[in-house]
Amino acid sequence: MPEAPLGGAAALPSPVRPRAALDALLLRGGLWVAAAVLAVGLVLPLATLLLRAFEDQAGQFVGLANFAAYVTTPALLGAAWNSAWTAALTTLVVVPTAFLYAYALTRSCMPLKGLFRAIMLIPVLAPSLLPALALIYLFGNQGMLRGLLMGESIYGPIGIVIAQCFYCFPHAAIILAVALSTTDARLYEAAEALRAGRLRIFATVTLPGARYGLVSAAVVVFTLVVTDFGIPKVIGGQFPVLATDVYKQVVGLQDFNMGAVVGIVLLLPAVGAFLLDRWAQGKRAATLSGRAVAYVPRPRRGRDLPLLGLCLGVAAVLVGILAIAVWGSLIRFWPYTLSLTLDNYDFARFDATGWDSLLVSVRMAALAALLGSVLVFCTAWLLERGTPPSRLGGAVRFAATLPLAVPGLVLGLAFILFFNHPANPLGFVYGTLAILVLNCVVHFYTVAHLTAVTAIRQLDPEFEAVSASLKVPAWVTFGRVTVPICLPAILDIAVYLFVNTMTTVSAVIFLYGPDTKPASVAVVHMDEAGQASAAAAMAVCILGVTLSAKLLQVATGGLVERATQRWRRRV
Amino acid sequence: MTDSALAERRAAAVARGEAPYLVVDQVSKTFGTVMALERVSLTVEAGEFVSFLGPSGCGKTTLLRAIAGLDPATSGRISQAGRDITALPPAARDFGIVFQSYALFPNLTVAENIAYGLRGPSWPKPRRAQRVEELLSLVGLAEHIRKYPAQLSGGQQQRVALARALANEPGLLLLDEPLSALDAIVRLHLRQEIRALQRRLGVTTIMVTHDQEEAMGVSDRVVVMSRGHIAQIGRPEEIYRNPANPFVAGFVGRSAHFTARVDTPPGMLQAEDDGCRIEADAARGMLYGNRVEVFIRPEDVRLSRADAGGAGSFAVTVSHLEFLGSVCRLTLEAGTHRRLEADLAPDAAQALGATPGAKLAAAVPPARVLVFPADA
Ligand SMILES: Nc1ncnc2c1ncn2[C@@H]1O[C@H](COP(=O)(O)OP(=O)(O)OP(=O)(O)O)[C@@H](O)[C@H]1O
Numbered sequence: 001m002p003e004a005p006l007g008g009a010a011a012l013p014s015p016v017r018p019r020a021a022l023d024a025l026l027l028r029g030g031l032w033v034a035a036a037v038l039a040v041g042l043v044l045p046l047a048t049l050l051l052r053a054f055e056d057q058a059g060q061f062v063g064l065a066n067f068a069a070y071v072t073t074p075a076l077l078g079a080a081w082n083s084a085w086t087a088a089l090t091t092l093v094v095v096p097t098a099f100l101y102a103y104a105l106t107r108s109c110m111p112l113k114g115l116f117r118a119i120m121l122i123p124v125l126a127p128s129l130l131p132a133l134a135l136i137y138l139f140g141n142q143g144m145l146r147g148l149l150m151g152e153s154i155y156g157p158i159g160i161v162i163a164q165c166f167y168c169f170p171h172a173a174i175i176l177a178v179a180l181s182t183t184d185a186r187l188y189e190a191a192e193a194l195r196a197g198r199l200r201i202f203a204t205v206t207l208p209g210a211r212y213g214l215v216s217a218a219v220v221v222f223t224l225v226v227t228d229f230g231i232p233k234v235i236g237g238q239f240p241v242l243a244t245d246v247y248k249q250v251v252g253l254q255d256f257n258m259g260a261v262v263g264i265v266l267l268l269p270a271v272g273a274f275l276l277d278r279w280a281q282g283k284r285a286a287t288l289s290g291r292a293v294a295y296v297p298r299p300r301r302g303r304d305l306p307l308l309g310l311c312l313g314v315a316a317v318l319v320g321i322l323a324i325a326v327w328g329s330l331i332r333f334w335p336y337t338l339s340l341t342l343d344n345y346d347f348a349r350f351d352a353t354g355w356d357s358l359l360v361s362v363r364m365a366a367l368a369a370l371l372g373s374v375l376v377f378c379t380a381w382l383l384e385r386g387t388p389p390s391r392l393g394g395a396v397r398f399a400a401t402l403p404l405a406v407p408g409l410v411l412g413l414a415f416i417l418f419f420n421h422p423a424n425p426l427g428f429v430y431g432t433l434a435i436l437v438l439n440c441v442v443h444f445y446t447v448a449h450l451t452a453v454t455a456i457r458q459l460d461p462e463f464e465a466v467s468a469s470l471k472v473p474a475w476v477t478f479g480r481v482t483v484p485i486c487l488p489a490i491l492d493i494a495v496y497l498f499v500n501t502m503t504t505v506s507a508v509i510f511l512y513g514p515d516t517k518p519a520s521v522a523v524v525h526m527d528e529a530g531q532a533s534a535a536a537a538m539a540v541c542i543l544g545v546t547l548s549a550k551l552l553q554v555a556t557g558g559l560v561e562r563a564t565q566r567w568r569r570r571v
Numbered sequence: 572m573t574d575s576a577l578a579e580r581r582a583a584a585v586a587r588g589e590a591p592y593l594v595v596d597q598v599s600k601t602f603g604t605v606m607a608l609e610r611v612s613l614t615v616e617a618g619e620f621v622s623f624l625g626p627s628g629c630g631k632t633t634l635l636r637a638i639a640g641l642d643p644a645t646s647g648r649i650s651q652a653g654r655d656i657t658a659l660p661p662a663a664r665d666f667g668i669v670f671q672s673y674a675l676f677p678n679l680t681v682a683e684n685i686a687y688g689l690r691g692p693s694w695p696k697p698r699r700a701q702r703v704e705e706l707l708s709l710v711g712l713a714e715h716i717r718k719y720p721a722q723l724s725g726g727q728q729q730r731v732a733l734a735r736a737l738a739n740e741p742g743l744l745l746l747d748e749p750l751s752a753l754d755a756i757v758r759l760h761l762r763q764e765i766r767a768l769q770r771r772l773g774v775t776t777i778m779v780t781h782d783q784e785e786a787m788g789v790s791d792r793v794v795v796m797s798r799g800h801i802a803q804i805g806r807p808e809e810i811y812r813n814p815a816n817p818f819v820a821g822f823v824g825r826s827a828h829f830t831a832r833v834d835t836p837p838g839m840l841q842a843e844d845d846g847c848r849i850e851a852d853a854a855r856g857m858l859y860g861n862r863v864e865v866f867i868r869p870e871d872v873r874l875s876r877a878d879a880g881g882a883g884s885f886a887v888t889v890s891h892l893e894f895l896g897s898v899c900r901l902t903l904e905a906g907t908h909r910r911l912e913a914d915l916a917p918d919a920a921q922a923l924g925a926t927p928g929a930k931l932a933a934a935v936p937p938a939r940v941l942v943f944p945a946d947a
């Protein structure tokens with residue numbers, strides 16, 4: 001039997017095994033590094049958390065026993081219910097207000113829009129503890145306006161909902177402003193041509209156009225409230241919610257297994273919200289065609305004046321709450337001796353770490369911003385352009401979107417369980433700055449990642465092909481072309497990571513060590529010790545740092561723009 | 572004989588012009604389950620200008636990217652200048668490429684873009700600057716050296732991309748729809764310029780296009796592709812005059828198309844729908860009763876007055892007339908089903924009285940009728 005086929009044409013050509021260039025191998029190595037960071041900082045800790053929920057204190061597998069104990073403990077179930085209804089109430093208050101505020105910013109001709117836009121962002125820069133402390137000044141046991149509550153206490157659901165409204169407002173307003181500003185003007189022209197009335201246009205064009213934005217905003221607010229730890233910790237009093245329960249189980253009772261169970265319960269609404277939001281975003285993108293015409297509002301007093309009034313009111317509340325906190329931190333003895341003093345800023349008197357905790361926070365935030373933006377941007381580029389599509393890339397891409405669905409408290413708990421495990425060789429990082437930085441970068445990874453991906457996708461997809469044809473390694477093009485073009489986005493990412501790392505409480509409260517207590521945790525401790533003024537002072541310091549960072553970005557933005565974006569100008 | 576000695580001998584053969592410069596042998600490419608290229612084979616001689624022509628999605632870009640190594644072939648072999656490059660990464664090959672989007676680096680000036688690949692010890696600064704100037708004058712952009720791409724017109728950007736691709740003096744120039752982002756007049760001008768430049772430099776060039784006029788106008792040879800296969804390779808006039816199969820006949824140039832059966836006497840065809848009979852030399856050797864596909868080009872239709880039609884002519888009615896400047900294109904109804912097109916000089920059309928509704932006699936020289944056996 002002849003073994004060779006008869007005609008050459010009938011022979012199956014041999015499959016090609018492409019030889020990878022050295023630089024392709026290195027880039028793939030880079031992707032492995034990113035995968036390793038996300039594995040150590042996200043996937044493995046979460047897996048440990050899941051496992052612990054099915055074990056008893058001694059490490060024996062007990063199936064669903066912990067969950068059964070959870071469901072049969074009325075106090076714990078009650079906390080879940082409390083979380084749900086305060087979150088729902090906050091959503092009901094915040095979303096309509098934020099909608100009108102965003103509507104005023106995008107669809108009216110009221111004056112001072114830029115100022116209102118800036119004021120709207122203030123709460124993002126402050127730790128969530130700050131509004132809670134301000135409310136205590138106003139309505140607490142020594143509060144000036146305590147009478148307004150008619151015998152009710154601010155410590156509990158009332159305080160939580162009011163403080164959450166302050167804290168969540170910008171998040172909803174940003175989403176809604178984007179949703180409203182991307183509606184197609186041609187729809188309005190068509191509606192007017194059909195002689196539809198204003199109310200009818202609002203109901204048939206404006207609301208449907210923004211409906212996915214509304215869904216997103218509601219989902220985001222609900223999740224923020226359920227997963228926030230700082231506000232219920234400071235102003236929740238004896239009112240139990242999920243977030244404080246996790247803390248109590250872990251820090252108070254040292255029951256890590258029940259902590260893991262409550263953590264998983266906390267994870268559920270967050271994951272559900274995450275999926276719902278993804279759905280809404282997909283729908284929203286689909287409604288916008290590339291040829292949409294931007295809507296330009298025309299002045300109309302009947303609409304502009306009421307909206308201006310509303311914006312003034314909201315802005316007054318936002319600034320007012322902030323001002324109360326600043327003022328309170330400068331008062332000698334609230335509310336009896338109202339003379340001003342800087343005593344409350346002498347932190348060493350209230351907390352052993354004194355001013356050091358602020359330095360720790362700044363160092364931690366600077367490192368998170370620096371390392372985080374490098375990691376996030378390089379990884380996004382490797383995924384989008386640097387490496388061909390692969391299973392590893394798919395896994396990294398998935399892991400990058402996951403942190404959005406993981407509340408900080410859950411991530412922090414997962415970190416303790418993972419890094420404190422006796423068998424973990426990485427255990428030595430526990431309590432160091434490194435673990436705090438890793439935790440913060442992972443915690444805020446998704447938004448940063450999406451910003452980077454959006455920026456990179458705007459580049460021509462053939463840059464890497466062109467440089468390969470010119471025998472220039474891909475990373476040279478990355479450094480000479482991709483990074484300079486995307487520098488504004490990279491700065492955005494860095495500032496985002498910096499601000500959020502400065503203000504976060506929930507994730508880091510489980511992870512700091514004796515020398516690495518962040519300022520936000522110091523705020524919680526001083527408040528716990530009854531030093532509300534010092535706590536407010538520290539919160540104001542945090543705000544000062546984040547505000548400076550933001551202002552610095554605005555100031556240098558122009559310089560960076562001039563240095564790296566000259567080519568955008570057409571002449 | 573050692574591998575390297577063999578490779579050297581092959582390269583020498585290419586240099587003497589005995590072996591083709593580029594050999595694509597049985598190349599296939601699959602994306603998941605989609606077969607984008609199926610056993611494609613072709614050769615390109617040194618200094619030749621070859622176009623890949625075909626409808627959208629037929630695999631032109633895929634083949635070009637396989638040659639470049641950007642999306643390596645799944646199977647098969649590609650060799651360039653006697654060297655097997657099938658598995659090499661793009662950076663280890665020898666080509667320059669221009670994309671439809673140009674992919675100019677927007678934050679680098681024209682000069683920096685062109686000098687992008689001129690790095691390393693063999694390109695000291697003065698030599699690099701000199702080369703950039705040389706290239707810029709080659710493409711006629713000397714005065715724009717310091718501008719950014721966004722400040723240039725589409726045609727100028729295209730030339731910068733061309734200069735950048737040629738900077739390293741590559742042995743092979745690949746162009747993927749280089750002109751499709753430009754308007755018609757600039758396109759015509761630039762394609763002639765590219766061709767002139769290619770002749771001057773003698774660089775082997777492959778251009779992907781779906782514009783047949785473009786492919787026919789500038790190429791030494793055209794590769795017509797269809798659904799991942801090569802339908803025909805040939806000089807432009809070969810492809811137009813002697814299409815190898817119904818696909819090429821229908822895709823390249825205009826034609827009226829119908830199916831018919833071979834009738835008697837030999838060389839006679841009878842249309843399937845209305846029974847109209849027509850003579851075709853190409854049908855002489857075919858068996859009686861076979862189904863065939865018939866194509867008639869507009870310039871092959873000879874028109875005369877209705878009463879002056881000789882043997883083999885048939886009656887037609889003018890249904891529509893398009894004035895295209897140098898020619899008039901008539902749409903003709905023959906019988907109840909047939910629609911033909913005929914190109915005619917405007918004067919001749921006037922002399923014939925060819926206005927909509929006019930009745931004329933039409934004939935097609937039997938030598939010019941394109942006939943292909945129908946598959947099914
Ligand atoms: N990355 C890919 N993944 C999956 N399928 C692909 C990919 N690239 C191309 N294809 C498929 O391979 C086939 C050939 O695509 P190719 O881009 O080569 O077409 P083309 O001839 O260049 O068409 P066009 O004129 O539209 O550019 C198409 O069916 C296309 O859908």
Ligand SMILES: [Mg+2]
Pocket residue numbers: 631632633
């Ligand atoms: Mg193509």
